[in-house]
Amino acid sequence: MKAFFQLLTANMKEIFRDRMQLWWFILFPVLFVTGFGVVYSGVVNPAAGDETMKFEVSIVNEEEGAFAAAITGAFMEVPEFAVQTRRKKEALQEFAEGKTGLVLILPAELEALPVAAGDLIKENRKIEIPVYCRPDKMFLMYGVNKILSGAEKEVLGQPSVMEIKLNTAVTHEDGLDINGGNDTGFNTIDYILPGVLAMTIMQLGLFGSIRVLALRVTRILKLLGATPLPRGMYLAGEILIRVGLSFIQALIVIVIGHYWFGLTLANNWLYIAGWVLLGTAAFVSMGYMFTTFAKTVESGNAIMQLAQLLMMFLSGIFMPLDFIPGYLRAVMRFMPLSYLADGMRYAIAGNPSLYGITTDLAVLLGLTILCLIITVKRFRWE
Amino acid sequence: MTVIEVKNLTKKYGNLKAVDGLSLSVAKGEIFGMLGPNGAGKSTTFEIITGILRRDAGDVKVLGVDPEKQPAAVKTRIGVQLQAAQTFSKLTVEETLKLFAGFYPNPLPVEETMARLDLLEKKNSRVETLSGGQRQRLAVAIAIISNGEIIFLDEPTVGLDPQARRNLWGAILELKDAGKTVFLTTHFMEEAQNLCDRVAIIDYGRVVALGTPQELISAHFQEMSLELVQPELRNEPKLRELTSVTEVVQLNDHTVLRTPNLTATIQELSALVNTLGIKLDDFRIRQANLEDVFLKLTGRRISQ
Incomplete structure (x- = not known):
């Protein structure tokens, strides 16, 4: 057992001291996720039928007063804002469903402001302005801040007594029956990011297994075979490291996705980890299976590239389902990555499954077993 | 006492007989060399004896045990250096030796092994930065650190300059002094003649002559x-x-x-x-x- 851990440590050092490995398995997914997050969070929401680059802003006036009307007017003057006034419950429901990215609530006590301002300052008290803003629309907060402080200065001519209370999501405290927004299917990020995660798991599985080819060519495997170390132990260590790296990747992708781009988290970490594990198992064994058909690192690379390109572009991971033409949906059914991406979207964001979760599980498990059988039959230590 | 016994060993690759009815035996404490040109079947024989390859026919006993039937029993008691085998390139010399030491029940101290092979000043260097000669010494160090009863060296001095070769011969002679048996292959006549107690000359997978270097020479010339x-x-x-x-x-x-x-x-x-x-x-x-x-x-x- 001691030897096993030493080997594991040695292997880890090999990987973490190799900049190429770090780049492909850690930084690349980060860049990918950030890139996709930025691109897709800027996309005009197709569900809202919006053609122009306008951002939906809902304003809730709790009391129809002059001050609130002035602020609403200021918002309407901004050409990029499509302002509508709503009742609070309505506005929050729409926000929860993703129909608006920003809700501004102007409380009733605002109307007393010109008179009460002096008292508030004396008592060092502030009026809370609740704002609901989706994480991917945070840039709108700049405008909100500017308009609010501008209005305040104009009307009061003195320092701020208003304080923005920012929310990124509607909670149950808001008195709504919300299901986390899962069943609406509107959120592009929720579709894309789990797919990207599935893709990075596939890449780790396929390209990670090339290492075994390199070790065979450099005869390290043979040298290990001459030591008392059981041969399988080396492979077990390799696989364990792939699983570890997969978890790290998943954690990075999900954390960035969730906190920067508003990726919905519909399930607990353990459930998500289970899917990550299954996906890793499927693609690591697929990678090892491919290595048994290659004699050199170069030919191994070529096989992996081909497999990865096919799956990357024919599994529909980069496009929200609405954009995918019918023929591609048919091709998707033959790509193992489609099923992992589908499962991931369900597991992470709670998106409805395209093929059914049982099918996803069955395909991935079946793939793992099939690849393992072929690998065990064909694997050569040298 | 015989520590290696090989009888009628045969190994085929397709139609090619790499080893063709080879027999030899090695006594405890001697430096035994297999001398022959590249492709004579030395490495194949070497890898069968060390339990890496399977044989097609014949008998092999290492320390009284068949390496094919009980590989673990043999491998814990021998140390092996393989021809052209690399090690993990990102590990340092010291880390590499610690790793391999961990595979054996009773290894030599890492520090002592590095000293024996002049690797101390390179202990914190990554393997990828070592010269060819240093890598070769590290490969031999891996074999030695096992503290095995027999040390197997496959072309241990390939790629070394004459001075480094002589230094390595010194390290191999130290093994003999410490009571180890050394089994090596070489295609350097000088190495076989100066280092080995007995030599088997191998050609086309057979032993064509076997004896001390002086016996072989005076028998023929x-x-x-x-x-x-x-x-x-x-x-x-x-x-x-x-x-x-x-x-x-x-x-x-x-x-x-x-x-x-x-x-x-x-x-x-x-x-x-x-x-x-x-x-x-x-x-x-x-x-x-x-x-x-x-x-x-x-x-x-x-x-x-």
């Missing part, structure tokens, strides 16, 4: 060798007419005359060059060596 390097004397038919010469061997870059009577041959040779009208200005005299034995037995040279 009573004569001295006189080497002519002058191009004018290349393929000169009159050399064969010299009465004191028993054999003329024409090699690529020189001609070898074998003679039991050196004085007579030199006299005859002077007379011959006079009649040919050339000056004899360069020749070497030496005793026969294992290379000559190999040449005599197989008609080919070991190394080119």
Whole structure:
């Protein structure tokens, strides 16, 4: 057992001291996720039928007063804002469903402001302005801040007594029956990011297994075979490291996705980890299976590239389902990555499954077993 | 006491018989060398004895155990250096040796092993930064750190300069002094002759001669060798007419005359060059060596 851990440590050092490995398995997914997050969070929401680059802003006036009307007017003057006034419950429901990215609530006590301002300052008290803003629309907060402080200065001519209370999501405290927004299917990020995660798991599985080819060519495997170390132990260590790296990747992708781009988290970490594990198992064994058909690192690379390109572009991971033409949906059914991406979207964001979760599980498990059988039959230590 | 016993070992790759009925035995505490050209079947034999490869036929016993049937029992008691095998490139020398030490029940201390192979000043260097010679020494260090009863070295001094080669021979002789048995392969005649207690000459997967280097030489040669390097004397038919010469061997870059009577041959040779009208200005005299034995037995040279 001691030897096993030493080997594991040695292997880890090999990987973490190799900049190429770090780049492909850690930084690349980060860049990918950030890139996709930025691109897709800027996309005009197709569900809202919006053609122009306008951002939906809902304003809730709790009391129809002059001050609130002035602020609403200021918002309407901004050409990029499509302002509508709503009742609070309505506005929050729409926000929860993703129909608006920003809700501004102007409380009733605002109307007393010109008179009460002096008292508030004396008592060092502030009026809370609740704002609901989706994480991917945070840039709108700049405008909100500017308009609010501008209005305040104009009307009061003195320092701020208003304080923005920012929310990124509607909670149950808001008195709504919300299901986390899962069943609406509107959120592009929720579709894309789990797919990207599935893709990075596939890449780790396929390209990670090339290492075994390199070790065979450099005869390290043979040298290990001459030591008392059981041969399988080396492979077990390799696989364990792939699983570890997969978890790290998943954690990075999900954390960035969730906190920067508003990726919905519909399930607990353990459930998500289970899917990550299954996906890793499927693609690591697929990678090892491919290595048994290659004699050199170069030919191994070529096989992996081909497999990865096919799956990357024919599994529909980069496009929200609405954009995918019918023929591609048919091709998707033959790509193992489609099923992992589908499962991931369900597991992470709670998106409805395209093929059914049982099918996803069955395909991935079946793939793992099939690849393992072929690998065990064909694997050569040298 | 016999520690390695090989009988009628056979290994085929397709139609090619890499090892063809090879037999040898190695006694405890000796340095045993397999000498032969590349492709003679040395490495295949080596890998079968160390339990890496399976054999097609024959018997192999290492320390009384069949390495194919009980690989673990053999591998914990031997140390192995493989030809052209690399190690993890991102690990340092010290980390590499610690790793391999961890595979064996009773390894040598890492520090001591590095000292024996002149690797101390490189202990914190990554393997990828080492020179060819340093890597070779590290590979031997991996074999030695096992503290195995038999140390197997496959072409241990390939790629080393003469000085580094002699240093490594020193380290191998230390193993013998420590009571270890050393089994090595080489295609350097000099290495076999200077280092090994006994040598098996291998060709086409068979043992063509076996004994101490001196036994092998005196069994095949009573004569001295006189080497002519002058191009004018290349393929000169009159050399064969010299009465004191028993054999003329024409090699690529020189001609070898074998003679039991050196004085007579030199006299005859002077007379011959006079009649040919050339000056004899360069020749070497030496005793026969294992290379000559190999040449005599197989008609080919070991190394080119």
